[in-house]
Amino acid sequence: MRGKILKALYQSKDHISGEIISKKLGISRVSVWKHIQSLKRDGYTIDTSPKGYLLISSPDLLLPDEFTGLKQKIYYFKETSSTMEVARKLAKKGEEAIVIAEAQTHGKGRLGRKWHSGKGGIYFTIILRPKISPAYAQVVNLMAAVSVAKAIKLVFDLRAELKWPNDVLIKGKKVCGILAEMDAEVDAVNFINLGIGINANNPISLYEKDVTSLKEELGRDVSRKELLAFVLNEIERQKLLLGRKEIINEWKDLSSTLNKNVRIIMPNETVKGKAIDIDIDGALILKRKDGSLRRIIAGDCIHLR
Ligand code: BTN
Numbered sequence: 001m002r003g004k005i006l007k008a009l010y011q012s013k014d015h016i017s018g019e020i021i022s023k024k025l026g027i028s029r030v031s032v033w034k035h036i037q038s039l040k041r042d043g044y045t046i047d048t049s050p051k052g053y054l055l056i057s058s059p060d061l062l063l064p065d066e067f068t069g070l071k072q073k074i075y076y077f078k079e080t081s082s083t084m085e086v087a088r089k090l091a092k093k094g095e096e097a098i099v100i101a102e103a104q105t106h107g108k109g110r111l112g113r114k115w116h117s118g119k120g121g122i123y124f125t126i127i128l129r130p131k132i133s134p135a136y137a138q139v140v141n142l143m144a145a146v147s148v149a150k151a152i153k154l155v156f157d158l159r160a161e162l163k164w165p166n167d168v169l170i171k172g173k174k175v176c177g178i179l180a181e182m183d184a185e186v187d188a189v190n191f192i193n194l195g196i197g198i199n200a201n202n203p204i205s206l207y208e209k210d211v212t213s214l215k216e217e218l219g220r221d222v223s224r225k226e227l228l229a230f231v232l233n234e235i236e237r238q239k240l241l242l243g244r245k246e247i248i249n250e251w252k253d254l255s256s257t258l259n260k261n262v263r264i265i266m267p268n269e270t271v272k273g274k275a276i277d278i279d280i281d282g283a284l285i286l287k288r289k290d291g292s293l294r295r296i297i298a299g300d301c302i303h304l305r
Contacts, residue, residue, distance in 0.1 A: 001027065002035045003065035009039075009046065009055035017052035039065075060201075062100045062122065066225045067232055070098070072126075077101040082108050082117075084181060084195045087125035091183065091191040098232065100124040107197065110166075110179055111300060120202035120215075122224050125195040126235060130242050134184040138282030138298060140192050141166035142251045143238045144178045148196065149254050151230035158217055161256035164275065164284050164301050168198075169256060172303075173212035175199050196231070200224045248278055257301060262286070264299040271296070272304070 008021050018029045018036075025032075036053055040046055043059030058066075064074035075097055080086055083099040085106075090097050101124070107117030117123050130140065148168045149160035152175070160176075161169045168176035179195040199213035201221045214222045241247050252258060257275045264271050264286070271294060273286035279295065286294045 001025065001031075002038060003068055005032060005035045006039060006044075006055075006065045007068055009053060012054070015047070015049060015051035015054045020052070060221075060224060062102060062124075062225055062228055064100070067098075067229055070232060070236065073097045075099045079103045079105065081106045082195075083123055083125040084108050084179065084193060087127050087193045087195070088181065091127045091193055096127050096129055096191075098124060098126050100228075108179060108195070109177060109197075115177060115179075115197050116202070116204075117197065118202045120200060120224075121213075122196070122198040122200050122228055124228070125193050126232075128192045128194055128239060130189060130192060130239065132189055132242055133187055134182065134189055136243070136281050137180065137182050137184070137189065137192060138165055139242060139247055140194060141178055141180050142278070142282050143242065143247045144180070144194050144196060144235060145176075146247060146250045146254060147234035147238050148176050148178075148198065148231055150250075151227055151234050152214070155227050155230050156214060156218060156222065158214070160254070162251060162254045163303065164255070164257040164262075164278070165282065165298065170212055170214075170217050172256070173210050175212050175214065175217070194235075198227070198231075200227065245280070248280060248282070251282075252278060257284070257303065261304040263302045263304060264296050265302070266296070266299040275301075 004025055018032045021032045022029045036046055045056040047054040047056055064076050080101045082104050083101050086099045103119045104117035104123050107115030109115040145162045145166050145168055149162055152158050152160040158170055163169055166178035167174050176198045181193045183190040201215045204211050204213045260275055262275050273288040275284055276287045277285040284296045288294055
């Protein structure tokens with residue numbers, strides 16, 4: 001209900017009376033007033049006069065009320081250990097939800113790395129239950145990367161490129177990381193928790209090199225909620241395309257890995273070669289020095305100069 005009231009405030013250029021809101025939403029005026037107070041407590045500035053309510057400004061928070069039109073329940077945290085941990089518990093209970101945090105104390109990166117998760121970034125995990133075989137799971141990473149790159153282009157007009165399997169780069173520097181955790185049987189996926197971290201307004205200067213943020217690229221703070229709304233909607237659209245060729249084609253269009261010489265680090269082996277293609281399951285096809293082809297399902301990819 002709070003989300004619907006917020007939507008009514010966003011849509012109104014002038015004061016809107018409590019009576020109109022209460023009639024529109026079928027609740028009492030007292031209830032409207034209570035929701036307005038709760039929005040104010042969360043940092044929304046709402047002018048209240050005899051004419052009604054007028055939204056003056058909203059906080060830069062990723063509150064669930066900001067994301068309308070999604071079917072999933074949203075769990076929101078000012079701070080949590082990791083949205084992956086929260087999502088795993090929810091997924092085990094059968095939920096299909098989105099977990100969003102303003103900050104994480106134990107942000108997880110790929111391959112056991114840490115993910116810096118200070119305030120100002122965007123951290124969330126989506127629980128997906130796609131009807132795919134585990135062999136196709138890499139494509140879920142690709143589809144998430146495509147969704148983030150498209151949203152960055154749409155909202156900020158910045159060209160983002162994709163590094164296989166699932167990094168989003170701007171001018172060669174990483175702006176977003178994606179971590180997919182799968183729970184599967186041999187032939188069926190139970191759930192895939194898709195964790196996405198985007199460097200938005202969080203300071204990045206202390207981190208490793210080759211990392212950037214949207215703030216760094218644009219020289220100003222960005223609207224995190226606007227970007228997240230686009231990313232979430234794009235993922236909803238893209239997930240319907242799982243199993244079709246479009247995701248792979250879109251990924252190829254945005255790829256910075258294809259046609260580059262790369263080194264792929266896998267648990268037991270490291271291979272070098274030229275990245276020449278991505279197959280229908282999202283695997284990378286490498287052409288090695290001796291001309292032979294090698295199909296890589298997963299690994300850490302380093303672009304060579
Ligand atoms: C990578 O190493 O590139 C993947 C980083 C994934 C980070 C996101 S932030 C939201 C979610 N929660 C986590 O703890 N990790 C993922």
